Amino acid sequence: MRFDSSTQLSQSTFIKPLAAVAVAIIALGTVSTAAQAKTLFKDTSITALHGTNFKMVPNNENSSLSTVTLEHASTHDWGGIFMFVDRHQGDDYDLTDGQGNVIGSKEYKETFGKISPKFKVATFKDSLVKQVNLAGVYEFSSNSKGFGQDNYWAGVGVDLNLPVPGMKYASATLYHAFNETKPDDQKITLTSAWERDNLLIDGYVDFSFNNDDIENNIHFNPQIKYNIQPMLGIDNRLEVGVEYDYWKNKFGIDGVNQNAVAALVKYHF
Template sequence: MRYNSSANLPLTTQSLKVLSCKSFYIKPLATAAIAIVALGGMTGAHAKTLFKDTSVTLLHGGNFELLPKGIDSENLTTLTLEHASTHDWGGVFFFVDRHQGGEYDLKDQAGNVIGSKDYKETFGKFSPKFKVASFNDGLIKQVNLAGVYEFSSNSTGFGQDNYWAGVGVDLNLPIPGMKYASATLYHSFNDVKPDDQKITLTAAWERDKVLIDGYVDFAFNSDTLENNIHFNPQVKYNLQEALGIDNRLEVGGEYSYWKNKFGVDGVDEHAVMALVKYHF
């Protein structure tokens, strides 16, 4: 499960991220699938593809902070469709989450409970990078211009669009089993808070069918919200060989540590989820 670590979100529970799964996944995930297919066709027609992976992940768990009141934070679910590819010109990372929590209370203006509703949300991110320079030796393997478009909407009526642009590097870390590592500095271009930055670190390591990957987001320079850091790793075991199947099937868990979640001072998250991930 992924969140927007930016401090651009309004400080209301309507802006906070939850998890989901069920039949209403179909429409947003179908839209994402069409986008992935179209993107793959474009990149395949105009560039050399070096790596390509598309997967679907189901997660369940909880202990998330700042959820709408009434939701059981221990029983939240998310379904993620994800695509990553690298090309001779750069690369693309894209995902869409469909989240679901339990019921939450609906209240009138006087604060009286007038009903309940299941919480649903879609959150997605499109993140391309464009190669500026590459190097054969040394710690820095490639320098990139990078961008991020984030979008979301949920059952409370909240929606957002966030835009980021920055510069980053792909790293060549001399660690056995290291699949990739990168560091990127972004600047936001959003109406709510246009002058904050974030640093995103990503990495993946694999050995003996065990894969550890994830990211760290550090958002800072907000005048009104606290600096916040979000550490979100996954630990997975590949069952492909044991099951004798053609594609990767991974099982494992995800951990979310978020200090000052959404820039709220003193709100720290420690959430754990079980996961199953299948690669097409």
């Protein structure tokens, strides 16, 4: 499950618009290039999750959360693209007036998504590093409490050829994040997937660092799933399982550590 002043003009004031333009160009280039490029793999899926013990949703100590995720991933001869949109629905929270008096309640809702293209720079044979990529991310969110943001990441990464039986993919990417609502920072993102006998384990680790205003934080989010398509005799892949969500210093807040487990069902189109 993925969530996420000064009056003087700083360097990031100029960099952020440039980053926005760069990501837009990348996205448009991806769409136009994909029409002519060779597609090597593609997958689109929808996932339903429900779990408890989520922090800061929406500022309760241990909230429940239901999520529907629409996800697409594809690889091409020029690189690849990964994108998803989460729709979260959580517990009720108090509505207050200007004096802090509780005047009602409202169900928490949030939309969060990412569009992440990568472009192949170089490939290697018989090497631990299989491919070097330029990578970008457009990250957006809004919620029922009035918060919204648009962030942009740019970086370089590698696809790895790990000598592990059943390993489907593995990658490591270093990003600079141009953040809208907090100072910029750097991120290291690791992704991997392993599958054998209809058992699939995949997920990611995000490590955010080098931000003087907030704490370094690490977000570990694996899923353990079993494909029940063969036993049901259906045409499309259907997985059931669990997702574990560990987030140390969530949102960079010191001491806010999330340990949440959610049940999931994932259907591939």
